Amino acid sequence: MKNSTKRLAAKQSRTRSSLAATARIAPVSETHRLILQVNTNDAAAMNLALNNATNVTEHYRELREEVKIEVITFGPGLHMLRDDTSPVKARIEQMALSTPEISFKACGNTQDKMRQAEHKDVPIVSQAQVVKSGVVRVMELQETGWTYVKP
Numbered sequence: 001m002k003n004s005t006k007r008l009a010a011k012q013s014r015t016r017s018s019l020a021a022t023a024r025i026a027p028v029s030e031t032h033r034l035i036l037q038v039n040t041n042d043a044a045a046m047n048l049a050l051n052n053a054t055n056v057t058e059h060y061r062e063l064r065e066e067v068k069i070e071v072i073t074f075g076p077g078l079h080m081l082r083d084d085t086s087p088v089k090a091r092i093e094q095m096a097l098s099t100p101e102i103s104f105k106a107c108g109n110t111q112d113k114m115r116q117a118e119h120k121d122v123p124i125v126s127q128a129q130v131v132k133s134g135v136v137r138v139m140e141l142q143e144t145g146w147t148y149v150k151p
Contacts, residue, residue, distance in 0.1 A: 033068050034053075034147050037073075039134075050091055057069065080092075092128075
């Protein structure tokens with residue numbers, strides 16, 4: 001009787017180990033999800049974020065896998081999405097047409113602060129959506145399993 005109990009316990013342990021190993025390698029989601037944060041008014045950093053977004057999109061297209069990317073800007077990085085100051089405006093316009101997997105989010109808190117400081121409207125490119133807080137948006141996406149990268 002003791003041997004059959006030991007065999008059953010060993011079999012259950014192997015089954016649990018096999019399930020645990022499978023769980024570790026199983027994808028969390030069928031869609032890959034990436035946050036790219038831009039918080040500096042630096043054209044090179046902005047272009048790097050756009051390069052990263054393009055490269056990730058192309059990688060998963062080749063694999064025929066879905067991907068969603070949000071480029072989230074706040075602080076000085078909001079200039080990336082400002083209609084009047086963006087050094088990458090033309091590139092964003094082109095990417096919005098060719099890569100619907102990539103979306104752009106502008107921090108509303110930063111926009112309000114810039115509006116107050118500059119005493120004028122702070123227009124955002126039409127390809128971007130204003131969210132209340134860029135940092136909160138990053139947090140909320142991370143809490144739902146999105147991958148975060150700061151280029």
